Amino acid sequence: MPSLPARFAGIILAFAPLFVHRSWRHAQLLLIGAILVPGRRTVTNVLRITGHTRDRHFVNVHRVLNRAAWCPRTGSRILLEMLISAFAPRGPVILALDDTIERRRGKRIAAKGIYRDPVRSSGAHFVKASGLRWMSLMLLAPVSWAERVWALPVLTALVPSERACRVKRCRYKPLLDVGPQLALQARRWLPGRDLVLVGDSGFSALLFLDAMRRGGITAITRLRLDAALYEPAPPRPPGTIGRPRTKGARLPNLSDVLTTPRTRWHTIVVPGWYGAGERTIEIASATAVWRHGGLPVVPLRWVLVRDPENRFAPQALLCTDLDREPVQIVSWFVRRWNVEVTFQEARAHLGVETQRQWSDKAIARTTPCLLALFSIVTLLSSRLPIRKRTQVTTTAWYAKPKPTFVDALTAVRHALWREQTSVMSRRQRHRPKPRFVLPCPWAYALCQAA
Known part of the structure; x- marks a missing residue:
């Protein structure tokens, strides 16, 4: 399960009462993975970006959308x-x-x-x-x-x-x-x-x-x-006959x-x-x-x-x-x-119209969740320091005066990835510096995902 920054935990854990314990683990995985994954928002892409490509029980993540009981x-x-x-x-x-x-x-x-x-x-x-x-x-x-x-x-x-x-x-x-x-x-x-x-x-x-x-x-x-x-x-005079x-x-x-x-x-x-x-x-x-x-x-x-x-x-x-x-x-x-x-913005950055569910229940849940993800990302970015959430991604050929949703999504992704790297880093002393190995989610995001 991906680790959460402390400042994000209050917002994401607010949705925990919707699910039973086992379903909540898979729903939390879907939520964080949908924020991190680029391109199409399919369940398999979410599993790849969160490092669960070897999980034999991947069908349980699909069942959060097409079968699990939550409102x-x-x-x-x-x-x-x-x-x-x-x-x-x-x-x-x-x-x-x-x-x-x-x-x-x-x-x-x-x-x-x-x-x-x-x-x-x-x-x-x-x-x-x-x-x-x-x-x-x-x-x-x-x-x-x-x-x-x-x-x-x-x-x-x-x-x-x-x-x-x-x-x-x-x-x-x-x-x-x-x-x-x-x-x-x-x-x-x-x-x-x-x-x-x-x-x-x-x-x-x-x-x-x-x-x-x-x-x-x-x-x-x-x-x-x-x-x-x-x-x-x-005004209706007194004694008037008929409908008013x-x-x-x-x-x-x-x-x-x-x-x-x-x-x-x-x-x-x-x-x-x-x-x-x-x-x-x-x-x-x-x-x-x-x-x-x-x-x-x-x-x-x-x-x-x-x-x-x-x-x-x-x-x-x-x-x-x-x-x-x-x-x-x-x-x-x-x-x-x-x-x-x-x-x-939801089509361009959150993958609306790229999901591939065909069951009626999964269809009725996936698109509303992706649209709600726009609001959730905005809430998460509001918990970031002011310097992070006001940072604007600019280039030599594009001057952007104010931050937009893509900047908020970038800041939230950066905070989530930073939490993953701090968890994966080695903290023992007196150990030679190991050779850097590109994590599987990073390899997928940087090399394979379109």
């Missing part, structure tokens, strides 16, 4: 509590909800489907991809040494395709059914905190917004410029508000505008009621955003909390850009 949801709760304590101890907890496609092929992967690839597609070019769809709930928290907001995955759920549900004869759950379940689970885990959920235009649906409002979660999403907005329902009104007079479309000269615009400066620094924009805001026949009525605050220099098209945002300031709504919404950064 990933309980692990997500432990991870969320540690992230909240480290990065968001006070103030509102900002969460983000988004989906991603894991490109996978194979006849035995039952939950896969054919989807639009959001990375390779554009407005004029449609690209289809075969794979698995995942819905991930992330914590949007500022990381002090990186001086920007990171999206830290907490809870990830598989959304099987409609064809797979039809084959298994079970009810198909679309994204708008899975999303509220993840958000309301976080609400139950954090009963006393102010939760703000940020999503893209796919979550701008009345059923979803009403579920968030009734669950005590403030939802912020995009809003259509032609949405049917109304004034609140007038749900809306008042119809308000102009936001597309008309955008062009009318009577609209009052306010100039603000938003820090961290989609990773491009500060951006000066103009906003206009008011409250309204969004209603559609047969659907819940949702009160909201809308915010119109436009660029004085016309570098992006005007857009509208909504917030289900009428008392939020428009400047705060915009600043929270632009944090959503970090979700795409996390998905890209």
Whole structure:
């Protein structure tokens, strides 16, 4: 079993109650090996990087993912509590909800489907991809040494395709059914905190917004410029017969508000505008009621955003909390850009889409664990000395001003490898210096792993 630095033991051992003693030894091996191994995150590569290539009982490590009895949801709760304590101890907890496609092929992967690839597609070019769809709930928290907001995955759920549900004869759950379940689970885990959920235009649906409002979660999403907005329902006079009104007079479309000269615009400066620094924009805001026949009525605050220099098209945002300031709504919404950064970093440095499991249970566990590994590495790097976690890997041809996730991963790997070398070193006195022999994990990482 690889040795742990003392500063990392508290974080990794927090997940020990999820497993029985024997399974925990193998799970700890998987966790440390997944951090150390370069390239593909397969179980065999983890065994190679940790020096267990001669272990005859290697199948026990596979069983942690495809057979062992442990609850990933309980692990997500432990991870969320540690992230909240480290990065968001006070103030509102900002969460983000988004989906991603894991490109996978194979006849035995039952939950896969054919989807639009959001990375390779554009407005004029449609690209289809075969794979698995995942819905991930992330914590949007500022990381002090990186001086920007990171999206830290907490809870990830598989959304099987409609064809797979039809084959298994079970009810198909679309994204708008899975999303509220993840958000309301976080609400139950954090009963006393102010939760703000940020999503893209796919979550701008009345059923979803009403579920968030009734669950005590403030939802912020995009809003259509032609949405049917109304004034609140007038007071009901005593003795009135019939059902009470749900809306008042119809308000102009936001597309008309955008062009009318009577609209009052306010100039603000938003820090961290989609990773491009500060951006000066103009906003206009008011409250309204969004209603559609047969659907819940949702009160909201809308915010119109436009660029004085016309570098992006005007857009509208909504917030289900009428008392939020428009400047705060915009600043929270632009944090959503970090979700795409996390998905890209997880693919590039944590081996998402390189795993090779085909059993249903292993598939449902492996990708959420790899995404959660992003948050675990961030937690581990926060325990390092400030000089280590702020060290930036630069070259003559690439000047990086601030540390990124790859720098945090490098620092954590360095601490883990240093612990292994201190354990393997000879400490007896009066012994001639032995000839250096390259350890097997190092030989694999330096000479064989791609």
